[in-house]
Amino acid sequence: MDDKQICFIVKVTTRCNLACSYCYEEKTDEDMDLSVVESLTQKALAATSRVQFCWHGGETLLRGISFYEEVVSCQKRFRGEHNKILNTLQTNGLLLDEDWYAWFSGSGFRVGISCDGPTCHDINRKTIAGNGSFKNILTTLSKMRETKNDRLCGGLLAVVTPEMLEHSENLLEEFILLGVKKLDFLRYKAPDGGLSTEEYYGFIRSIFNQWLKLDDASLKIRTIDSTLNYFIRGKSRLCRYLGDCKRFLTVRPNGDVYPCECLHGSSMYLKLGNILLDDLNDIYRKAGQVIKQHKLPPSCSDCFFTALCRNACAGAERLEGVCLEKKMFFRDISNLVQTVREKNVNAERRSWLWVAATLRMILQGD
Numbered sequence: 198m199d200d201k202q203i204c205f206i207v208k209v210t211t212r213c214n215l216a217c218s219y220c221y222e223e224k225t226d227e228d229m230d231l232s233v234v235e236s237l238t239q240k241a242l243a244a245t246s247r248v249q250f251c252w253h254g255g256e257t258l259l260r261g262i263s264f265y266e267e268v269v270s271c272q273k274r275f276r277g278e279h280n281k282i283l284n285t286l287q288t289n290g291l292l293l294d295e296d297w298y299a300w301f302s303g304s305g306f307r308v309g310i311s312c313d314g315p316t317c318h319d320i321n322r323k324t325i326a327g328n329g330s331f332k333n334i335l336t337t338l339s340k341m342r343e344t345k346n347d348r349l350c351g352g353l354l355a356v357v358t359p360e361m362l363e364h365s366e367n368l369l370e371e372f373i374l375l376g377v378k379k380l381d382f383l384r385y386k387a388p389d390g391g392l393s394t395e396e397y398y399g400f401i402r403s404i405f406n407q408w409l410k411l412d413d414a415s416l417k418i419r420t421i422d423s424t425l426n427y428f429i430r431g432k433s434r435l436c437r438y439l440g441d442c443k444r445f446l447t448v449r450p451n452g453d454v455y456p457c458e459c460l461h462g463s464s465m466y467l468k469l470g471n472i473l474l475d476d477l478n479d480i481y482r483k484a485g486q487v488i489k490q491h492k493l494p495p496s497c498s499d500c501f502f503t504a505l506c507r508n509a510c511a512g513a514e515r516l517e518g519v520c521l522e523k524k525m526f527f528r529d530i531s532n533l534v535q536t537v538r539e540k541n542v543n544a545e546r547r548s549w550l551w552v553a554a555t556l557r558m559i560l561q562g563d
């Protein structure tokens with residue numbers, strides 16, 4: 198296995214205390230056994246030095262603090278001096294309380310909360326009894342702010358649904374009023390196709406314009422941030438721009454390993470092996486064979502942004518035909534970076550924080 202970071206999306210349970218209308222997880226009430234955690238940890242840390250464990254569900258917090266204590270103790274046991282571990286956890290936030298905050302603060306886990314914002318959340322994110330869950334998220338976020346631990350909240354993740362498209366105007370402001378500084382928007386996927394690339398990038402452009410107007414450079418929107426990074430420094434950590442999807446593997450509760458969750462429903466979402474039984478190097482090799490480099494459609498081959506985009510997200514974003522909004526989004530960002538560069542030399546060596554500062558200067562009419 199090469200020594201690049203590998204990200205494991207670890208499905209610790211398929212149980213959930215919500216019944217979101219867009220959920221594709223089969224609620225088979227399966228919990229991951231600690232033997233699977235142990236085998237995954239041991240094999241992952243032996244195979245490569247940088248590992249991200251993205252704890253996922255179902256609802257991750259249903260496993261209780263004791264489960265994650267075992268996770269951390271397992272990592273301590275198998276960690277070598279060369280290993281760097283990043284733990285991220287995605288939750289619907291309903292069960293977050295003081296005990297969890299205290300535990301997460303001490304463990305260094307980064308917690309991402311799924312939230313579709315004040316207007317849209319309750320449309321799709323309902324409890325099993327059919328009630329909205331937004332009120333619970335509000336309580337969660339206000340308690341999280343009280344901890345004054347900025348690193349604790351890895352950000353909000355919102356799903357861009359057709360309803361959200363209808364309310365996209367001033368949407369960013371709604372999220373900011375929740376007190377969050379980091380967020381991102383995921384494209385809604387459904388068996389009938391979900392949002393088109395055009396619709397999604399039209400929405401992202403609207404968010405980008407709102408972000409410019411808000412004049413708050415400390416507000417980080419991952420898709421915008423990562424694209425800015427690419428145009429400034431020629432690299433980005435967003436998987437969509439890495440073009441190396443085999444580095445993202447899903448581990449099911451029984452140890453079965455599949456490619457990235459985003460490929461769910463596609464012909465590439467094939468079982469690659471089982472972490473209890475198989476060699477991780479073999480699983481990784483198989484991932485490389487299954488997630489084939491696809492041929493760029495003719496419309497991409499003469500696109501100015503091919504080097505960045507390559508129509509690369511095998512799961513969510515493959516081009517269906519026209520590609521206007523996505524190209525326009527890249528153009529918006531590259532124009533912004535160009536404007537910033539004209540105001541300052543040696544831009545390549547500067548960070549995104551520098552862009553933020555210069556951006557502020559531009560917005561203030563300097």
Ligand code: SF4
Binds near residue numbers: 213214220254311
């Ligand atoms: S919180 Fe996540 S796992 Fe639970 S129903 Fe909603 S989308 Fe599915």
Ligand code: SF4
Binds near residue numbers: 498500507524
């Ligand atoms: S921006 Fe559109 S046309 Fe250009 S490479 Fe990406 S998907 Fe292809």
Ligand code: SF4
Binds near residue numbers: 436438445511512513
């Ligand atoms: S399929 Fe898409 S979301 Fe998954 S790793 Fe590849 S680029 Fe990322």
